[in-house]
Amino acid sequence: MKLSVYTKEFPENIKLAYPIILGMLGHTLVAIVDNIMVGRLGPTELAAVSLANSFVFIGMSLGIGFSTAITPLIAEADGENSLVKGRSVFHHGLVLCTFLGLLLFGIIYAAKPLIVLMGQPKEVVEMAKPFLDLVAFSLIPLIIFQGYKQFADGKSETKYAMWANLLCNVVHLFLNIVLIYGVWIFPKMGMLGAAVGTVISRVVMVVYMHYALKSKAKFQPYFEGFSFKAIGKNMTKKIVDLGLPSAFQMFFEVALFTGAIWLCGKIGTTSQAANQIALTLATFTFMFVSGLSVAGMVRVGNQKGIGDFRKLQIVARSIFLLAIIIQGAFAVLFVLLHKVLPVFFVNEQVQQTAEVLSIASQLILIAAVFQLSDGIQVVVLGALRGLQDVKIPMYITFVAYWIIGFPISIYLGLYTELKAIGVWIGLLSGLTAAAIFLYLRFNRLSNQHIILNS
Known part of the structure; x- marks a missing residue:
């Protein structure tokens, strides 16, 4: 098939994806701003934020992963032009996201004593505990927001979440400046x-999203008729059956990177701080392909609702190609700027900074290599979610990250001289395995649908 068949889908992909990407970048900037500002306080503070966030990221991955079940169901209902089905998905999704946010906060709060048992530096642990309490609480508004966001994304209305995230960042940046450093009447x-x-800005974000959607005529019918009595077993089961495997897919990947944070913490504070710098940069570029993944999930879900599986395959592959182009460009930038980028995250007057910069620059080179693997695996996962295929991909990601990737990270990181670099080689191995096997799964499944419906 000619390349032009896929490239002509690029404008539609970009039109749908760019607000999602900007919104996700806004979401990621919350963590980046924290890392840059806290990093100026010193490597110990940055390592403490990294350790606390490692717990929160696990909860966040489960919540966000679960909420993605809403999007393909809404997209399918939209393809079928069914308001009743779409409204039911929206109401059930919001209730489940609210419950999950409360549950995850409770679990993380109860699990906080585990930090002491993880072999991390004592001074890092003591700083991380109070930070963890607050950021874990911010999961409640964040996951409720995800319920609204995934609904709007499924309706191909992706700009609302973008504006909500941008507002969140403005509020967050202002509060960081005045509260970290004690500006004007605010305490230091x-x-x-x-x-x-982080807590206040995420509350603002969910409040904005609620009223922004409810005030639009297009969405008003979806807000009507809400009742807890209407929350039924069938739709709840449908969302849970899609949401739990999706949550575990995301959990397996995030937990892999969380494991890398813990391993680097065992190696030393400088390795943990360097890991956080490289991970922050890699996460920033990952948001671009994550946005494409959501666009692929929506467009594939629409085509599934319509029943055009040949078009579905073309749309999905156009997303894959676009992801390769974007991540390839970032890989080149990482190679060219690997010694420059870490400087923005450290205070050169603080001790051990030179060691942090040296380790981080090497990790960024490895991050450059896995840009392609990471990009491919996430957009293929999006297409598979659009097909509502989540269980087999869940097993694939478990094997790739925890049977292949993490054991390599443990061995090379703790038992060789590679240390933090070895940990990241393990990450690269897991992501590459996931990309290969997930693509093979999509190719087989989409071909089966084409044969069955031809």
């Missing part, structure tokens, strides 16, 4: 100021 809270800013 240090790294805890960043946590308070």
